[in-house]
Amino acid sequence: MALQLLPSCVVIPSKPKPLGGICLMRFPSSSLSFQSLSFAANLQGSPFNRGTLCSRGITIAPRRIAVVCAADSGKKPDSAAKRARQAEKRRIYNKARKSEMRTRMKKVFDALDELYKKTDAQSEEILPVEKLIAEAYSTIDKAVKVGTLHRNTGANRKSRLARRKKAVEIHHGWYTPAAA
Numbered sequence: 001m002a003l004q005l006l007p008s009c010v011v012i013p014s015k016p017k018p019l020g021g022i023c024l025m026r027f028p029s030s031s032l033s034f035q036s037l038s039f040a041a042n043l044q045g046s047p048f049n050r051g052t053l054c055s056r057g058i059t060i061a062p063r064r065i066a067v068v069c070a071a072d073s074g075k076k077p078d079s080a081a082k083r084a085r086q087a088e089k090r091r092i093y094n095k096a097r098k099s100e101m102r103t104r105m106k107k108v109f110d111a112l113d114e115l116y117k118k119t120d121a122q123s124e125e126i127l128p129v130e131k132l133i134a135e136a137y138s139t140i141d142k143a144v145k146v147g148t149l150h151r152n153t154g155a156n157r158k159s160r161l162a163r164r165k166k167a168v169e170i171h172h173g174w175y176t177p178a179a180a
Contacts, residue, residue, distance in 0.1 A: 097142070100139050101140055101157070104132070105157065107132055108161055111128070115172075116171055126169065129165065133161050133165060140154045140157050141154065
């Protein structure tokens with residue numbers, strides 16, 4: 001039996017006996033000399049003193065070559081860590097923008113609902129609501145400009161505000177839709 005040592009791998013021609021998820025590979029202790037490898041943390045017991053190599057989670061078909069390689073430490077490369085930091089900053093920034101937009105829209109909807117429920121509302125009472133709508137439009141446009149919202153989503157939200165305002169105006173008779 002020949003054993004080839006590579007920088008991080010061991011190639012072992014063997015006929016293993018799988019035992020409950022553990023693969024045992026037997027060699028006469030006098031014929032091979034093993035060197036400690038970087039994956040020694042994955043090995044159980046003292047594998048190199050009696051000619052037995054026990055490794056967790058390896059099962060191999062009989063009469064095949066077993067290749068055991070050292071696993072990566074799990075540390076992200078510098079570029080991936082930087083991307084993760086950037087993504088977290090953007091997430092917090094976008095969360096704040098979306099929160100502001102939802103708050104302004106909710107204020108508009110609340111003011112319109114209150115105006116809708118009034119029985120003796122005057123047409124001048126819509127002016128403060130129009131200022132709230134302008135502020136909401138501004139925050140929506142800013143969110144679209146910086147990429148927090150897709151432009152179609154921004155357009156849909158602005159349309160929602162305009163439709164709700166128009167419904168209140170129609171309800172009180174301040175606006176009459178043109179006959180189609």
